[in-house]
Amino acid sequence: MNYLTNEKLVIVGAGGMIGSNMVQTALTLGLTPNICLYDIYEPGVHGVFDEMEQCAFPGANLSYTVDPAEAFTGAKYIISSGGAPRKEGMTREDLLKGNCKIAADFGENIKKYCPDVKHVVVIFNPADVTALTALIHSGLKPNQLTSLAALDSTRLQQALAHEFGVQQDKVTGAHTYGGHGEQMAVFASQVKVDGKPLSEMGLSAERWEEIKHHTVQGGSNIIKLRGRSSFQSPAYNAVKMIEAAMGGEKFTLPAGCYVNDEKLGFKNVMMAMPTTIDATGVHYSEPTGTPEEMASLQASYEHLCKMREEIISLDIVPAVADWKKDNANL
Template sequence: MEFLTNDKLLIVGAGGMIGSNMVQSALMLGLTPNICLYDIYEPGVHGVYDEMQQCAFPGANITYTVDPEEAFTNAKFIISSGGAPRKEGMTREDLLKGNCKIAAEFGENIKKYCPEVNHVVVIFNPADVTALTALIHSGLKPNQLTSLAALDSTRLQQALAHEFGVQQDKVTGAHTYGGHGEQMAVFASQVKIDGKPLSEMGLSAERWEEIKHKTVQGGSNIIKLRGRSSFQSPAYNAVKMIEAAMGGEPFTLPAGCYVNDDKLGFKNVMMAMPTTIDKTGVHYSEPTGTPEELAELQKSYEHLCKMRQEIIDLDIVPSIEAWKNDNANL
């Protein structure tokens, strides 16, 4: 079996449903034979290890551990789903305190054991602030760490495909920006349905608001339908992000990235932007939208600033002016 690279890929939280799906997706896509499974829950991660070996992927060199030093040492690529899962009735923000403490430890492990890592993807919620926390504590450059945001856009794409009865990949430009949560900004102005602008499709304002609501509540709906939070879709999207960072096909759906941009007026946050992830890291561009859409994005940014202040007040990260003491790249 041919692999994209031989570099070590570390899956954090590999004993869980998202983590185990990431392991399988990475092997099926042929990213690397060298995959380390890390989790604090030994029976779970051991079970995933056994199952992956029993898949008998040719050439695979799968290991597992509950020791962070063993896990992180020599890792060149990392995906972490190692936070607490979202349960019914919880918002992403409810998870903030506990998961940001986990993110801080995760970042410290990167700094201590694998400072030469190439790229890191953080996908546990609330991803905007867990990823920001991890970045501050890791010492990495901003273009080396991203968070999962594409899932909101693929949910919007799905809803529009169902609305107009077209194959999902015929819906283009269906993107959400800002926060990966209920304050996300849902953009319509760049959407095309089989090449035709959404504005020409006769979609009423009332129906658009319903589609926006369905997109924002997409994660909650999965919990209602399946009795647990999403795991297959975040796993696949995260693996495609790390594949791009390994030198595979560039990832062009929105990703959460660090933005500190005077021109755009967005300062010191992780947020979903128009992005491309490739072997050189993540690169963002200015969002294009109507004045109303850009106003929604501004509101989403302000919400992210409030969440950032919460983790500062909880002493999970220092005040902004002190971030350089932990990470000289910020």
């Protein structure tokens, strides 16, 4: 089997449903044979390791551990789903305190054991703030760490494909920006359905609001249907992000990235933007939309700032003015 690279990929939280799916997806797509499965729960990660070996992927060189030093040392790529899962009735923001403490430890492990890691993807919720926490503690450059945001856009794409009875990839430009939470900004102005602008498709304002609501509540809907939070779709999108960072197919769906841009007025947050991930890292461009869409994005940014201030007040990260003491790249 031909692999994209032989460099070490670490899957954090590999004993869970998202983590185990990421391991299988990375091997199926032929990213790298050298994958370390890391989790704090030994029976779970041991079981996933056994199952993956029993898949008999040609050339796979798997390992598993509950020791962060063993897991992170020598890592060139990392995907972390190592936080508490969202349960029915919870918002992504409800996970803030506990998961940001986990993210701080995660960032410190990167700084201590693999400071030369090439790219890190953080996907445990609230992903914008856990990723920001990890970035501050890791010492990495902003273009080296991203968070999962594409899932909101693919949910919007799915809803519009069903609405108009077209294949899902015929819906383009269906993107959400800002936060990966209840305050996400859902953009319609760039959407095309089989090449035709959404504005010409006869979609009523009322129906659009229903589609937006369904998009925002997409994760909650999965919990209601399956009795647990999403795992296959976040796993796939996260692996595609790291594939792009390895030099594979570019990832062009929105990704959460660090933004500190005086011109745009967005400062010191992780947020979903129009992005491209490639072997040089993540690069963002300025979002374009109607005045209403841009106002929605501004509101989402302000919500992210409030969550940032909350983790500062909890002493999980220092005040913004002191970030450079932990990470000289910020």
